[in-house]
Amino acid sequence: MENNYSLKPWTVGVLFSQTGVTSIIEKTQLRGTLLAIDEINQAGGIEGREISPIIMDPGSEVPQFRILAEKMLSNPELNVIFGCYMSSSRKEVVPIIERQNAFLFYPTLYEGFEYSPNVIYGGATPNQNSLPLAIYLLENFGSRFYFLGSDYIYPRESNRAMRNILRQGGGEVVAEEYLSLNAQCEDFGRILEDIKNVSPDVIFSTLVGSATINFYTSYHENGGDGFRLPIASLTTNEAEVSIMGRGAASGHITAAPYFRNIKTEENERFLKKYAQKYGSIDEVTSCCEAAYSQVHLFANALRLTGSTDADQLRKALRGAEFEAPQGRIKIDPDNNHTYLQSRIARVGRDGEYCLEREAIRPIKPDPYLAVPTLNDWANAPIRIN
Amino acid sequence: MEHDEIIERLRGLNVLVLHPRDGDAEELLQQLNRIGCRAQAIWPPPRNLIDKSDLTFIEVREKPHDGINNYLMLTEDRPTLIGMAGYESPSVLQNLIDLQVDSVLAKPVRPYGVLSSLVVARRNWHQSKRHETLITKLKNKVENSHKMNEAKIILMQIHNLSEDQAYKAIRHQAMASRKTIAEVVQLIIESNALLNNFITKNNLDGERSED
Numbered sequence: 001m002e003n004n005y006s007l008k009p010w011t012v013g014v015l016f017s018q019t020g021v022t023s024i025i026e027k028t029q030l031r032g033t034l035l036a037i038d039e040i041n042q043a044g045g046i047e048g049r050e051i052s053p054i055i056m057d058p059g060s061e062v063p064q065f066r067i068l069a070e071k072m073l074s075n076p077e078l079n080v081i082f083g084c085y086m087s088s089s090r091k092e093v094v095p096i097i098e099r100q101n102a103f104l105f106y107p108t109l110y111e112g113f114e115y116s117p118n119v120i121y122g123g124a125t126p127n128q129n130s131l132p133l134a135i136y137l138l139e140n141f142g143s144r145f146y147f148l149g150s151d152y153i154y155p156r157e158s159n160r161a162m163r164n165i166l167r168q169g170g171g172e173v174v175a176e177e178y179l180s181l182n183a184q185c186e187d188f189g190r191i192l193e194d195i196k197n198v199s200p201d202v203i204f205s206t207l208v209g210s211a212t213i214n215f216y217t218s219y220h221e222n223g224g225d226g227f228r229l230p231i232a233s234l235t236t237n238e239a240e241v242s243i244m245g246r247g248a249a250s251g252h253i254t255a256a257p258y259f260r261n262i263k264t265e266e267n268e269r270f271l272k273k274y275a276q277k278y279g280s281i282d283e284v285t286s287c288c289e290a291a292y293s294q295v296h297l298f299a300n301a302l303r304l305t306g307s308t309d310a311d312q313l314r315k316a317l318r319g320a321e322f323e324a325p326q327g328r329i330k331i332d333p334d335n336n337h338t339y340l341q342s343r344i345a346r347v348g349r350d351g352e353y354c355l356e357r358e359a360i361r362p363i364k365p366d367p368y369l370a371v372p373t374l375n376d377w378a379n380a381p382i383r384i385n
Numbered sequence: 386m387e388h389d390e391i392i393e394r395l396r397g398l399n400v401l402v403l404h405p406r407d408g409d410a411e412e413l414l415q416q417l418n419r420i421g422c423r424a425q426a427i428w429p430p431p432r433n434l435i436d437k438s439d440l441t442f443i444e445v446r447e448k449p450h451d452g453i454n455n456y457l458m459l460t461e462d463r464p465t466l467i468g469m470a471g472y473e474s475p476s477v478l479q480n481l482i483d484l485q486v487d488s489v490l491a492k493p494v495r496p497y498g499v500l501s502s503l504v505v506a507r508r509n510w511h512q513s514k515r516h517e518t519l520i521t522k523l524k525n526k527v528e529n530s531h532k533m534n535e536a537k538i539i540l541m542q543i544h545n546l547s548e549d550q551a552y553k554a555i556r557h558q559a560m561a562s563r564k565t566i567a568e569v570v571q572l573i574i575e576s577n578a579l580l581n582n583f584i585t586k587n588n589l590d591g592e593r594s595e596d
Contacts, residue, residue: 115419115496335419368420368500371393 009045009052010308012037012298013072015083015093016291020060021181022209025287026085028239029107030055032288033082035270035277036295046302051295054078058089060209066092073100079308080105082294085287086208087111087154094119101310105298107290109234109256111157112367118310120297120317121337122290124257126161127366128342129234132382133255134165135374136344136357137232142201143171148191148215151178155206158234161372162204168374174198183211188218195229203231212240216248226251226347237285238353246351256286257340258326259353267325286326293324297331329362337365357384391507395420398503401438402426403453404469412494413442413469420500430456440465440506445484447476457484465510467502469494487513529567536573 014033016026034053041050054072058064065084072078073096080103084090087110097104097118104116109123137145145166149155155178163173175198179187195203207215216231232253238260241249260271260281270292271281301316302308318333330339339362345353359382400422404410410426417424427435430452443453445468457466468486470477471493481489487506490499533555540551559569 113500115416117496334415366421370395 007049008077009050010302011052011054011075011077012308013069013078013081013083014053014055015058015065015068015072015081016085017060018057020058021211022060022085024209024213024239024243025235025237025285026060028237028283028285028288029083029085029291031274031278031283032107032291033295035274036292036299038277039273040295040299046299047306051299053082060086062086062088062092065089066096069093069096073097073102079103079310080298080313082107082291082298084108086152088152090114090119103308103310103313105291105294107294108287111154111161112369113157114367115335117314117336119336120294120331121335121365121367122294122297123287123338124234124340124342125337125365125367125369126158127369127372128257128340128363129255130158130161131165131372131374132342132357132359133232133234133253133344134162134169134171136255137202137204137253138166138169138171141230143169144174144198144200144202145171146195146198146200146203147173147176147206148203149176149178149206150181150183150208150211152181154208158206159204161369164371165374174200179207179211181209181211183207183214185214185218188215191215192218192222192224195224200229203229205231205233205236207233208235212236213244216240216244216252220244220248226253230346237287239283239285239288241347241351241353242282246347246349249347249351250349251347253344253346253356254353255342255344257329257342258286258289258324259343259345259355260284261352262326262343262355264325264327266323266327270325289325293322293326293329296324297322327362332365335365335367337367339364355385357382359383391504391511395422395500395503395507398422398439398507399437400424400440400442401435401464402442403430403456404428404442404444409469409471409492409494412496413490413499416494416496416499419496420503422503432456434459438464440467440503440510442467442469442490443484443486444468445470445477445480445486445489447472447474447480449480449483463510465506467506529570532567532570532574536570539573539577 014030016030017023018027037051037053045051056068058068069081072081082105084093084106085108090106093104094116098116102118104119105122106119107122109129112125147159149159159176166173175194177191205215230251230253234255236254271284274284275281297317297320301313301320304316305312317331319331321328321330326341332339342359342363344356346356348354400417402410402413402424405428406426414424414426441464443466466484466486468481468484468489469492470481470489487509488502490502536555537548537551540546540554541548546554555566555569559566
């Protein structure tokens with residue numbers, strides 16, 4: 001299938017929602033992906049061939065992911081897809097990817113317990129984010145946790161992991177509530193009332209998409225104060241903060257491998273290019289950064305293989321490293337997940353995330369960790385700001 | 386919940402894979418390592434028992450494999466068994482039944498499904514262990530209560546006691562002689578049998594001599 005003479009582009013699929021409930025975050029992943037593709041093409045492509053993205057919008061509708069992935073892969077030139085945010089959408093796409101021995105780059109944190117030889121997982125697993133977040137919260141805010149999430153697999157599994165960790169650290173889950181993915185502001189009335197009554201030390205939110213903004217906003221409008229009773233999350237990000245505004249966001253906490261304002265040379269370069277392409281850096285998030293880095297990891301592998309054949313790509317990608325904006329990352333050859341940085345930051349009054357602590361080295365992904373123990377993280381050296 | 390610890394304890398499991406070293410065995414070992422089990426593959430099946438293997442994957446084909454059967458005979462405490470089958474033909478299915486596997490992993494092995502088959506196998510194994518223990522316990526109980534009745538009847542007949550008195554007598558005897566009630570009951574039944582035997586034999590001899 002290689003044809004160096006025609007200089008045909010390398011065609012790749014890009015499958016992120018530009019509409020619907022999770023489009024805010026997925027659009028940031030789309031932009032990160034396209035920025036990396038631009039960079040690679042401007043530097044002369046790979047073996048002189050440009051990467052040409054075929055972009056489709058599944059509209060945050062789970063079945064659409066499968067339909068569009070099938071459509072993409074019906075193109076014989078296309079064997080690699082960048083995409084998916086929600087686990088439910090990834091579960092739709094993976095069987096199709098495996099059937100055709102294609103390749104999926106999945107740049108999103110998720111609950112773990114999956115391994116496909118045809119997927120590279122670029123986001124954090126619970127041992128890289130839930131565990132450090134739980135420890136930080138227990139140390140700084142208290143032991144009574146209020147769980148609030150969107151009703152699908154990620155929040156439920158994420159809460160299960162969190163509950164296990166808290167139990168070991170002497171914490172307690174005082175409530176566990178789930179709302180539909182498209183929960184509106186008025187749907188949170190009952191929850192806010194309940195939070196007032198229960199009076200927890202921390203709210204642990206696994207809401208995703210627009211429900212996140214609706215909740216933070218309602219919380220703020222009803223007198224909630226992040227500096228008194230913070231909402232902690234693994235997903236809330238810069239793009240959502242910029243929409244909800246600094247008032248609603250300040251004081252709240254997120255654990256992620258990357259925050260926009262970390263100081264690395266790569267990040268500076270990344271943000272500069274991002275601003276050149278998109279005009280502002282308001283929507284740069286950890287998922288955007290993961291998407292960006294995954295394209296570069298792919299491109300580096302493609303330089304070695306000269307082919308998008310999945311078996312060759314897999315060999316080239318396992319153990320591959322990349323100097324990402326978050327710091328150095330590496331694909332774990334054991335499980336196709338990624339060694340990532342681990343950071344916790346809190347939104348200041350200025351609406352910017354301010355780093356509270358970080359691991360000094362990337363943390364090995366452990367996607368099959370059923371019962372995380374406090375020691376797993378306690379052994380990782382951290383830097384406290 | 387009864388089987389709460391199965392998932393938590395998966396990581397501590399010692400897993401043995403008795404399957405020819407091929408792509409399937411390799412895929413399985415890698416996935417077991419990802420899950421975090423301590424796994425080792427041995428082929429042909431060892432002649433001596435591998436210590437501390439909690440769970441064993443075995444290849445199941447259309448005809449029983451002597452090496453695997455011999456290995457399984459060595460195990461006193463039946464390990465959790467998962468059959469690895471590439472066919473679903475009746476003779477393979479029959480072997481799955483005969484080997485009493487706790488669950489099945491279909492071949493070709495894919496990473497998906499290994500975890501579920503581990504969990505289901507452990508659950509079935511725990512359940513059958515628990516049932517075995519329970520059955521043994523109930524059997525003993527039934528047997529003991531039979532014996533107790535027998536002993537009581539003996540005492541009631543010989544000493545003309547009520548059932549309650551007979552029971553009290555047995556208990557008293559047990560305490561006085563520092564034996565368990567079961568032991569005393571056993572002794573009563575045995576002595577009675579001996580006596581009966583004795584008398585019956587004498588009678589029979591006497592009757593025969595008269596004939």
